[in-house]
Amino acid sequence: MVITVICDVLGEANNGTSLAAYNLINSLKEKGHTVRVVCPDKDKEGLPGYYILPTISFGRIIDKIIEKNNVVLCKGDLKVIDAACHDADAVHCLLGFSAGKVAAKYCYERNIPVTAGFHCQSQNFAAHVGALHNPIVNRLVYRYLSNGFYKYVDATHFPTQFIKDEADRFNMLTGKAYVISNGVKTSIFHPHKVEKPSEWKDKFIITMSGRYSKEKYQKTLIKAMKYSKHEKDIQLVFAGKGPLLNNLKRRARKLTNAPHFESYTHEGLSDLLCMTDLYCHTSYAEIEAISALEALACGCVPVISDSKESATSKFSLCEQSTYHFPSPKSLAARIDYWFEHPEEKAIWSKKYAEFAKQFNYDDCMARMERMIVENAKAKRRAEFESNVEEAQAKHRQA
Secondary structure (H helix, E strand, O other), rough: OOOEEEEEOOOOOOOHHHHHHHHHHHHHHHHHOOOEEEEOOOOOOOOOOOOOOOOOOHHHHHHHHHHHOOOOOOOOOOOHHHHHOOOOEEEEEEEHHHHHHHHHHHHHHHOEEEEEOOOOOOHHHHHOOOOOOOOOHHHHHHHHHHHHHHHHHOOOEOOOOHHHHHHHOOOOOEEEEEEOOEEEEOOOOOOOOOOOOOOOOOOOOEEOOOOHHHHHHHHHHHHHHOOOOOOEEEEEEEEEOOOOOOHHHOOOOOOOOOOOOEOOOHHHHHHHHHOEEEEEEEOEOOOOHHHHHHHHHOOOOOEOOOEEEEEHHHHHHHHHHOOOOOOOHHHHHHHHHHHHHHHHHHHHHHHHHHHHHHEEEEHHEEEEEHHHHHHHHHHHHHHHHHHHHHHHHHHOOO
């Protein structure tokens, strides 16, 4: 099949949406499909199968905010989308912004099978404009996506049941719904023995991976150290990068052991997680934290925020793996518990590694392919049957 993937945002695989896009593109290619990619990445100009969209400027101030988040926003150019979609067997849109909106409507009007992902939680957008906890902004974002995008698609992919329920709550669903995890590459992320480096040999390593951004609330983990009985023995590691790097470094200045900030390769992150004593995840808002699932797959015992705006709390298997968001005292109490109960932690390590197996990347990508292919076949079949009925009706009238 010829499958066109529409990416309002692609760039580096340093955020959940871009990672989901690359995973899907690579998986479909491996399965023998011809994949066309529509994106705004100028560095991909001229590469086979890539169709490049023009970017949009919103003025110097807004452009700077967008650039800090390593994001490029594009214009949904109809000529580019027509070139990539007009003879495609199926189209899949990752996001419902300018390119996704134009592509979905284009496909709807021409009866081209089109599916979409639900990768943008309203809080992700609100965080960039300083309105993270504003319910009005959240409602407006979902209304924009519903009226201008999701009403045109045949089926929607939700990475978690949590975000499907959120879409239901805002009456956003019109087509079929599929709940499919974005998946964890268990060939890379699995328990294996890794020695701690000499400088951390006697330290209790706590890791959090993910972008340094407002909705991730990494600051809570730093604040929790003030209340932990074992602060002097703890080494914090923040695996990732993002606009709040300097802010987090300032917040951590008084800690006994300076936190380590670094962006890792998949293999490097897997090794880090396998030497980690405890994984903490403090996010306020999240559709699906693949970073947390990667940690569980490596056998990390987690402590996870119970924020009602985050799907990640569903990954907690016991009371001691959940803390009350946004309380640093509650988080510190959980950290101290696991520090003081290593035998129990070893038991739960095996349970979490086993739990993570259900999110196997290959299984999830096979389900994604099935969603796109089955929708395309159903749409073509319905079109054929409709044409037959129309011809029969004309024949009867004659």
